[in-house]
Amino acid sequence: MTIDPQRQGRPGQELAALLKDLRKRAGLTGDRLARRCNMSQSKISRIENGKAQPTLVDLERILRAVVAPPEVIEEVAALARLANTEWQDLRSLRRKGLEKKQSELAALESSCTEFRFFLLSMITGLLSTPEYIRASLANSPTDVSKTITRKLERQEVLYDTRKRFTFILTEQAVRWPLLPPAAMALQIDRLASLTRMTNVKLGVIPMAGYKPMAPMDTFTIYDNILTTVENTTGVVVLRDPRDISMHLELFSTLRSYAVFEDEARELLAEWSAAFRA
Numbered sequence: 001m002t003i004d005p006q007r008q009g010r011p012g013q014e015l016a017a018l019l020k021d022l023r024k025r026a027g028l029t030g031d032r033l034a035r036r037c038n039m040s041q042s043k044i045s046r047i048e049n050g051k052a053q054p055t056l057v058d059l060e061r062i063l064r065a066v067v068a069p070p071e072v073i074e075e076v077a078a079l080a081r082l083a084n085t086e087w088q089d090l091r092s093l094r095r096k097g098l099e100k101k102q103s104e105l106a107a108l109e110s111s112c113t114e115f116r117f118f119l120l121s122m123i124t125g126l127l128s129t130p131e132y133i134r135a136s137l138a139n140s141p142t143d144v145s146k147t148i149t150r151k152l153e154r155q156e157v158l159y160d161t162r163k164r165f166t167f168i169l170t171e172q173a174v175r176w177p178l179l180p181p182a183a184m185a186l187q188i189d190r191l192a193s194l195t196r197m198t199n200v201k202l203g204v205i206p207m208a209g210y211k212p213m214a215p216m217d218t219f220t221i222y223d224n225i226l227t228t229v230e231n232t233t234g235v236v237v238l239r240d241p242r243d244i245s246m247h248l249e250l251f252s253t254l255r256s257y258a259v260f261e262d263e264a265r266e267l268l269a270e271w272s273a274a275f276r277a
Contacts, residue, residue: 203258
């Protein structure tokens with residue numbers, strides 16, 4: 001599916017209008033459709049007015065009730081996927097202030113309990129030393145002092161034992177020399193120390209060995225309800241259950257390539273020593 005940033009925000013309204021039109025074509029009132037779908041009339045009204053996002057089960061019930069043809073079902077599925085996809089471009093985030101994005105992430109981390117991070121090319125802020133965070137923002141054209149502070153504050157969530165974290169980092173993510181050698185060694189030492197936390201599982205994927213699947217992006221899965229996918233120009237936010245399921249399967253495969261605990265600490269110690277040398 002092609003994501004057009006210019007359409008973001010519109011698919012939800014288009015979906016609502018299409019569902020309302022399908023009901024009218026079927027000669028059904030909102031109340032009759034609600035009874036057929038075993039929903040409340042108020043929920044049908046909110047869906048048709050774009051005030052409530054229908055689930056896949058909701059859509060299936062509505063489409064069956066209005067006897068939608070296959071081509072319409074396909075169109076509804078495409079609109080539903082777009083309506084559950086949000087594009088956040090880096091330029092807009094910078095214009096609004098990157099610290100606001102950190103506040104959004106902190107709120108998300110506060111409300112969720114299970115987190116899965118796959119880090120392809122860099123170390124995420126939750127695992128970073130202050131020096132690494134500063135270096136990761138060095139090319140930003142705006143003042144990032146508040147952003148650095150918020151990133152460091154967010155690290156406190158790691159110490160909430162009610163929450164579970166799984167981090168999978170590629171060897172490239174760990175060893176990319178974003179800092180001078182001595183500072184990189186300290187950053188890798190921090191990763192090693194975090195492997196001993198009871199609610200944190202931190203694994204690394206070494207370059208050596210056969211790995212038949214190659215990942216394309218850095219991504220995070222929050223409580224099986226939301227996935228964010230990062231690239232150079234921004235972040236894609238996915239809420240469609242099909243997209244989340246796909247990333248859960250991908251994460252499971254990547255986890256099978258990773259080593260944890262003593263094996264991970266052994267590799268991290270080796271890479272840290274290499275920087276010190």
